[in-house]
Amino acid sequence: MDSEEMTQLLHEIILDYNQQGAIHSGLDYDEIKSFLGPFTSEDPGGVSAVENAIRAYLKTSVRTDHPAFLRAFWGGSEPASVVASLISDIRNTTMHSYAVAPSATIVETEMIKAISELAGFPGYGIFTTGGSNSNEMGFLCAREEALPGSSKTGIGNERLCAFSSAESHYSVDAAANMMGIGTDSLIRIPCVDGKMDPAALNDAIIEAKERGDCPFIVLSTAGTTVRGAFDDLDAISDIAQAHGIWHHVDAAWGGAVLFSKKYKFLLDGLERADSFSFDAHKMLGSSMVCSAFIVQDEAILPLTMAHTNQGDYLFDDPNRELSLGRISPQCGRRADALKLWLTWLDLGTKGLGERVESCLDVSNHLANLVKNHEDFTLVSHSFSNVCIRFTPQSGETQEEGDIRIRKARNILENSGKSMVLDSVLDGLLVIRFTASHPSVDKAAAEKFLSDLLDADA
Ligand SMILES: Cc1ncc(COP(=O)(O)O)c(C=O)c1O
Incomplete structure (x- = not known):
């Protein structure tokens, strides 16, 4: 591959960066593997081999810049960082x-x-x-x-x-x-x-x-x-x-x-x-x-x-x-x-501060919605972290409450509606929501909550 072909490929990658798509491919390990392969090559495959591999990678990797990507403390990269x-x-x-x-x-x-x-x-x-x-x-x-x-x-x-x-x-x-x-x-x-x-x-x-x-x-x-x-x-x-x-x-x-x-x-x-x-x-x-x-x-x-x-x-x-x-x-x-x-030159201290503040605004918004919703219990809210439990049904044990959380989380992830973590806090399994990148805005937080409720149905 020469540098002109590299420029062409970079252009294609940038187009993908600007697109929206499903949060994950929904494929299992073997399916992803067969998409991605071959992994090595005896003969030179040149730019077309690289291009196929890039397409397969972009298709099968998680879109962490997606508004429903809530699993981690990071998401899509800032353009200046790329x-x-x-x-x-x-x-x-x-x-x-x-x-x-x-x-x-x-x-x-x-x-x-x-x-x-x-x-x-x-x-x-x-x-x-x-x-x-x-x-x-x-x-x-x-x-x-x-x-x-x-x-x-x-x-x-x-x-x-x-x-x-x-x-x-x-x-x-x-x-x-x-x-x-x-x-x-x-x-x-x-x-x-x-x-x-x-x-x-x-x-x-x-x-x-x-x-x-x-x-x-x-x-x-x-x-x-x-x-x-x-x-x-x-x-x-x-x-x-x-x-x-x-x-x-x-x-x-x-x-x-x-x-x-x-x-x-x-x-x-x-x-x-x-x-x-x-x-x-x-x-x-x-x-x-x-x-x-x-x-x-x-x-x-x-x-x-x-x-x-x-x-x-x-x-x-x-x-x-x-x-x-x-x-x-x-x-x-x-x-x-x-x-x-x-990134600092691009956004300035001011822009980076606003980025942080808007993440915290979104989390505050979600925490308020949870607090005022009878089907949810706000277990804790600090910084950008909002830990949520379903309000117990009558006679529900703690273990049954844990199972509801795990099940809902898995449904959200498997269906591609959102990717979020569950975690143990004070002995209880909770959904841990965090807003850590700009795609997670208030509308995304509201959609997440309504999807979470549906996943418990
Ligand atoms: C409080 C805290 N410390 C350290 C780490 C580890 O950071 P890194 O993933 O950059 O190694 C994390 C990761 O989420 C964290 O939450």
Whole structure:
């Protein structure tokens, strides 16, 4: 395929981007597989083979920009982000060395500074493979702070333990697993209305110290995955500071409010934390992935990533200090920051803030409808997350209520009416609605509710 043929194909892809279609193909695994194949080819298939494959892919993949796509914290990408992804591919480089990625390094550095400025941080950090990886970076920096030199020596016989709320994301368990302390070393603190209980946290830290364990990180969540709750960041910073423990904030979901004058207060106290995770690929519309790990103390990153000294041959240009590979766990790394850069230029801080506010308007609207509808019970509403249950029929057990939820969710998804998650909250299975992309407007929320009711019929 030559570049002219590539241009032709790109044109076709853009036409598809601008079209509306069914949310999913309705095909099963084998049917999708036979549509997509062949997967390899002995002989060159040229542009026609590629074109067939692209058509099959577009036909069989989920349209996450659909107004009924409510399953995730993201949806269709902003046009500027799509273009940014493309230029990242066209100049195909890696972020490890300034020499091979001068402009991308500057863009990434400036994006880190810009996010930091919104958060009241000094402006250090690195783009990562996602919120999960950013949380893991928080764990690693906290370990290095608690046990200086442990990037080289390991943790020896120290019984490190971490704390996060009972409702924090499973990537926190992943971080404990990946850094070798095991998920049993993650102590999950009970919540009140989805927020970590600061008094219970304080007690748990004291108990851990009395047991001879070494508390090294408290991870609070700004926007929990199911309920959308924001932990009290000030109260948790008070406790972390009193005990000399690292405080990391998982703002992968709720961090988007940094752009909104109206909702920024939800992150009050963030500026006191030691580090935080921030995903631009969720409510802000950057395409997958566009995530940053931001830290107060510039010095901790090279210490935590001291193993990169072994890769010194990569950074040996005169601008070694500028090479971001020295502070990243990755060697090859895409220029993901370009997606936030171009989207920010396109929409402005104002436009990104409006994007967030209109998502929250839609969720508020849906929550009000649910609250005033006798067939539904509003189990919880916080941020963009609206958790819904059917009002119990007379004599209905909790288990029967759970079955109604699961059945309705499956009917919605199988029929292609909408894709939404169910999840357990306070022991109950609930439908979790979130508005996280602009196609989900008030009309889409109303249609979702009426489809949900029909699915229970
Ligand atoms: C609160 C929270 N933290 C972290 C993550 C993980 O983010 P990512 O999918 O970018 O790894 C999620 C994902 O939804 C999340 O809800």
